[in-house]
Amino acid sequence: MAILYNTDQNLRERASSCIENDFKHNAIETAQETFYVKRGQLVEEMPDWEIIRDRAAAIRNDVTKNLDFYVKQFAERAEANGCIMHYAPDGEDALWEILGIFADHGAAHAVKSKSMMSEEIGLNEVLEQAGVDIIETDCAENILQTAGDKPSHIVVPALHFDREAIAELYRKKRGYEGSSVPEEITHFLRSILREEFLAAEVGVRGCNFAVAETGSTTLVTNEGNGRMVDTYPKVQIILVGIDRIVPDLEALDTMMCLLPRSAVGAKMTAYFSVDSGPRKPGEVDGAEEVHIVIMDNGRHTLINTEFEAMLRCCRCGACLNICPVYRHITGHGYGSIYPGPMGIVLTAALEGYDNLGGMPFACSLCGACAEHCPVEIPLHDLIRQHRINMVEEHKNNPVEVPIFKGLELMWSNRAVYGTAMAAGRPIMKALADGEKGAMDESSAWIPIVKGWTSKRDFDVLAPELFRTWFKKHKKERNAGSEEGGQDR
Numbered sequence: 485m486a487i488l489y490n491t492d493q494n495l496r497e498r499a500s501s502c503i504e505n506d507f508k509h510n511a512i513e514t515a516q517e518t519f520y521v522k523r524g525q526l527v528e529e530m531p532d533w534e535i536i537r538d539r540a541a542a543i544r545n546d547v548t549k550n551l552d553f554y555v556k557q558f559a560e561r562a563e564a565n566g567c568i569m570h571y572a573p574d575g576e577d578a579l580w581e582i583l584g585i586f587a588d589h590g591a592a593h594a595v596k597s598k599s600m601m602s603e604e605i606g607l608n609e610v611l612e613q614a615g616v617d618i619i620e621t622d623c624a625e626n627i628l629q630t631a632g633d634k635p636s637h638i639v640v641p642a643l644h645f646d647r648e649a650i651a652e653l654y655r656k657k658r659g660y661e662g663s664s665v666p667e668e669i670t671h672f673l674r675s676i677l678r679e680e681f682l683a684a685e686v687g688v689r690g691c692n693f694a695v696a697e698t699g700s701t702t703l704v705t706n707e708g709n710g711r712m713v714d715t716y717p718k719v720q721i722i723l724v725g726i727d728r729i730v731p732d733l734e735a736l737d738t739m740m741c742l743l744p745r746s747a748v749g750a751k752m753t754a755y756f757s758v759d760s761g762p763r764k765p766g767e768v769d770g771a772e773e774v775h776i777v778i779m780d781n782g783r784h785t786l787i788n789t790e791f792e793a794m795l796r797c798c799r800c801g802a803c804l805n806i807c808p809v810y811r812h813i814t815g816h817g818y819g820s821i822y823p824g825p826m827g828i829v830l831t832a833a834l835e836g837y838d839n840l841g842g843m844p845f846a847c848s849l850c851g852a853c854a855e856h857c858p859v860e861i862p863l864h865d866l867i868r869q870h871r872i873n874m875v876e877e878h879k880n881n882p883v884e885v886p887i888f889k890g891l892e893l894m895w896s897n898r899a900v901y902g903t904a905m906a907a908g909r910p911i912m913k914a915l916a917d918g919e920k921g922a923m924d925e926s927s928a929w930i931p932i933v934k935g936w937t938s939k940r941d942f943d944v945l946a947p948e949l950f951r952t953w954f955k956k957h958k959k960e961r962n963a964g965s966e967e968g969g970q971d972r
């Protein structure tokens with residue numbers, strides 16, 4: 485699996501380099517605010533939003549509980565539609581199936597539209613190694629492919645590039661000679677891609693939802709490229725995660741009510757395709773041969789665990805768009821192709837705790853992500869559960885153990901608390917900047933506090949405990965009342 489792509493650095497190292505990148509912050513802040521406002525307006529227009537969320541969560545739960553039934557039903561109906569089915573228990577199986585399709589057709593040229601499953605299994609790299617020229621046709625994915633970079637968001641993957649950087653990239657790597665005006669860059673990209681669509685023998689794409697009742701696959705995009713990948717090449721490969729299945733068209737309607745609104749704050753995306761098999765006699769376009777690769781890749785292992793709810797996810801990205809931690813450490817801070825709240829839960833559930841570098845601790849447990857999730861996944865609870873599991877399995881940072889034991893002792897015992905406060909005050913005062921009355925970056929040499937003081941000030945403790953002040957104040961007030969004969 486290729487879900488984690490930066491295991492050389494831990495969370496702190498990844499986050500530090502992202503925190504220092506002002507452009508990334510500004511881009512994410514602007515995107516979060518835009519999506520937040522637009523989504524909020526649309527949700528307000530729908531008084532039954534919460535009812536639809538409940539319904540969607542129930543639909544997705546039903547699919548999880550009866551997953552084998554729905555996968556079988558989808559496969560049978562898709563086959564009856566003329567599709568060729570491939571079932572891949574894990575990423576390696578999927579890669580072999582796909583390589584086999586390319587080999588059978590002697591194909592060396594493919595176009596592709598956005599697919600998180602393909603990222604998950606590292607499809608591009610494997611095809612390239614096998615001598616296949618595969619080109620990303622989604623604008624953002626093409627930028628990432630050209631730059632050799634990883635996505636920083638699951639819906640808007642090149643969020644960390646501005647137009648100057650994109651223009652420069654295409655100048656260096658693809659012979660672009662134009663300006664940084666977005667329309668000009670898009671026009672250039674379009675002219676390249678038209679040739680690619682015409683030359684490609686195989687089209688590879690993902691699938692937002694697979695409808696069990698009809699054996700159909702769907703594609704939800706804002707660029708026309710997905711539809712061209714779908715219709716131009718003679719051979720079509722569609723990657724379907726087993727968690728993409730919905731029972732019927734009515735359920736699809738419910739999900740489509742939520743997906744574009746939650747993802748980009750739009751009632752509907754520019755393109756929404758429902759495909760049911762290869763081109764039929766008399767039809768003017770569409771692939772002549774359609775292969776559907778249904779991939780499990782670890783999803784089954786989540787069933788009947790505390791993380792089962794994660795299988796409800798429809799990859800809308802709304803949880804990323806609201807998360808304050810994502811805003812600061814950006815998508816690359818997580819080191820996973822699935823960043824943000826859903827990324828923490830899914831990555832840890834699929835990959836285990838060994839190489840996360842502390843990812844589940846990139847969360848303040850504020851719960852905003854769960855409130856925004858259209859399928860009501862309790863993301864903050866699941867993140868907390870990962871932390872509990874990590875502590876129980878001794879996979880957390882060992883330095884934390886004595887620190888939290890000490891804090892537990894201090895906060896559970898009044899005498900210890902009082903002693904610690906009394907001892908801590910003069911120490912902090914001695915280390916603080918006298919004028920500010922706070923420890924600042926000059927204290928960043930102290931290992932235990934540097935994570936805080938290197939970025940912001942840490943006020944010294946108040947001159948006395950609140951309890952001491954209160955007792956004194958009460959005594960003075962009582963004395964005053966007795967003298968004045970008042971009782972307030």
Ligand code: SF4
Binds near residue numbers: 809824846848850851
């Ligand atoms: S609970 Fe954690 S992951 Fe969710 S929005 Fe808050 S900080 Fe982000």
Ligand code: SF4
Binds near residue numbers: 804
């Ligand atoms: S966890 Fe919820 S909000 Fe986040 S991407 Fe999945 S469906 Fe969307």
